Amino acid sequence: MGLADFIDHTNLRPSANIADIQKLCEEAKTYGFYAVCVNGCNVPIAKETLKDTAVKVAAVIGFPLGAMSTKAKVFEAVDCIENGAEEIDMVINIGWMKSEMYDAVRDEIEAIKRAIGDKILKVIIETCYLTDAEKEKACDLAIEAHADFVKTSTGFGTGGATFEDVKLMKSIVGEKAKIKASGGVKDRETAIQYIELGVSRIGTSSGPKLLKQEAP
Template sequence: MAIAAFIDHTLLKPTATIPEIKQLCDEAMEHQFYAVCVNGCHVALAKKELKDSPVKVAAVVGFPLGAMSTQAKIAEAKDCIQQGADEIDMVINIGWLKSNLDEKVLEEIRDLKTSIGEKTLKVILETCYLTAEEKERVCKLAVQAGADYVKTSTGFGSGGATFEDVILMKKTVGSKVKIKASGGIKDKQAALKYIELGVSRIGTSSGPSLLK
């Protein structure tokens, strides 16, 4: 199986330098990864580096806390798309979900999707902070809101992707939306297991070493 086609080659550290972003893009082209995933300030650079290649640019929005205003997230998402992003990975408002403000969570995801039009929207749940019931609820909200993916984690929380979470997410969303596993995926065996469980994309900063 060609794992490379599932990988979002990721560099989201606050310390990421311009040469490191360029290297990320070079590696993505060399290994034919599906996309690179970067912070908003690096989108234009990544787009330029990946010119004439099939590698997509994914940008994170509301990252990593998800606790800024909806309007701020929308402005950030629109800016990333203008700079050349093909996909947006947004963090939900975790506090709203935990406060049972489901309508607000739904509206925010829907508003983000509306603001980026045909571009792909991945909704980051940050599963390490959620109960099983909350994970199910937010998966259903993401489907209802018209998201394209539900995604496990930012990689900046207290935990990353787990097989259990992906099984729960798959059971909840079925084939209505796709699933992205991210956070702490560093070896080939784990990546293959996630693919077997039904994920369509894997977010990892260990892409090249994972292929070995």
């Protein structure tokens, strides 16, 4: 597998217009990225632009705060799948996590996974707001809820992915779930280091830059 196979090429900016999303998708086709990651309203245009290609469409839900009701998140996830998304990147309810409402956090993840069936669910734990003990617990809850991935960050918090967080997450999930490093991955060397630490996916808006830096 090459670096492109690990990349979710991402544009989640609130100001992203249709042309921006089409450009994102065209770049994903050109470089052979695994997926694009977009806001829910942009799923239909991404799906249309990527038709007849192997590039998948991932959509974020409960983004970026995670503080919506479970019912709203489930509806949003199902709507994105119905519009053509093949993967869902959800933000946990960080306030619940900080309040030690662990059953509620797990039940919400489980409800979303159940609603989307065999589609991929990535759980964004937003590491910048959690203690190490909370990060470990969040990973445990994601596994218990049958999530496919745990993911470091939205890219909209106070910090993004770190090597230390990925090592900690890997120590908890092992082979029970995959890991997505996201937030601040802007050069090839950093991306390669994350892959060596065991991540299966990298969320970045700098995908073309990373590929252009690749040694011939």
